[in-house]
Amino acid sequence: MAASDLINLSGLIDDAKCFALVRQHRWPEGACCPVCGSGAVIRAGHDDTQPCRQRYRCKACSGRFDDLTGTVLAGHHQPLRVWVLCLYFMGLNLSNRQIALELGLDGSDTQAMTEQLRRGLAAKTPAVELTGEVGVSRTHPHERIGMGCGAV
Numbered sequence: 001m002a003a004s005d006l007i008n009l010s011g012l013i014d015d016a017k018c019f020a021l022v023r024q025h026r027w028p029e030g031a032c033c034p035v036c037g038s039g040a041v042i043r044a045g046h047d048d049t050q051p052c053r054q055r056y057r058c059k060a061c062s063g064r065f066d067d068l069t070g071t072v073l074a075g076h077h078q079p080l081r082v083w084v085l086c087l088y089f090m091g092l093n094l095s096n097r098q099i100a101l102e103l104g105l106d107g108s109d110t111q112a113m114t115e116q117l118r119r120g121l122a123a124k125t126p127a128v129e130l131t132g133e134v135g136v137s138r139t140h141p142h143e144r145i146g147m148g149c150g151a152v
């Protein structure tokens with residue numbers, strides 16, 4: 001596929017539908033607060049730079065969030081339509097290398113995206129890394145040295 005075709009393809013993708021897709025995956029029963037889990041949320045305008053990105057306010061905890069808050073898609077430098085295209089190419093069984101070529105992305109970027117997308121389009125940002133680190137650093141070298149010196 002030539003670069004000009006790619007631009008056309010990306011241009012055909014409707015941002016509103018991309019965000020609707022995320023909402024559908026994330027909240028099949030309607031939006032709920034990512035902080036307290038309450039379903040008592042009200043719509044509170046749209047993102048300043050992404051007009052299709054819905055903002056919400058939680059009536060229970062007054063928390064503010066939007067369609068992508070707390071998901072792997074939030075704060076990523078790739079626009080949502082690139083994620084959706086990436087997901088589409090994954091469905092066609094394209095390799096990471098092919099997807100990178102089609103989307104004009106870096107190989108490592110593409111790998112990170114496909115890994116995250118395998119967990120789900122609206123999967124939560126993994127908190128596993130944090131707890132994993134705590135588990136690994138169970139021994140404190142300084143403490144051991146200190147104890148040894150004191151005992152001898």
Ligand SMILES: [Zn+2]
Nearest residue numbers: 033036058061
């Ligand atoms: Zn809340």
